[in-house]
Amino acid sequence: MMERTDLRAKAVNLIGAIWSTVDHESWAKQRLEIWRIFQENIEASASTTPDLARFINSLSSAMRSTPASREASAVAIAECVAAEWAGRLLDLMRDESATVVAMLRVRQQEAKEAREVYESRVNSDRVEAC
16 A cells, blocks of 8 residues: 555646646746646546545646647556556545645756756856857
């Protein structure tokens, strides 16, 4: 049986796959509240759907996301839907959506900071080369 911590990590990967294909430009006017909206849509989708596949469809539709457009997202989603723990994952989305969204936000922020460090190093190397 999968541990709760491992299940949360799978949930973060799943919603991360959906988040990565959200058309953020279409949400520009609401960008300050996008994370709250995302969490609310996770809660609504999880509470109104009987299985993980329908949850993904509902959430993707609500967020104007197209996870099938990116191979990595589509693969991550397919693995979750087919897994024996898919039902537990949906239950976790119902019970711990705030935690899962917070974990994704932290992961996104860490990735952003890593990109910024990398870009500053690349830019400083370019300046030194001149």
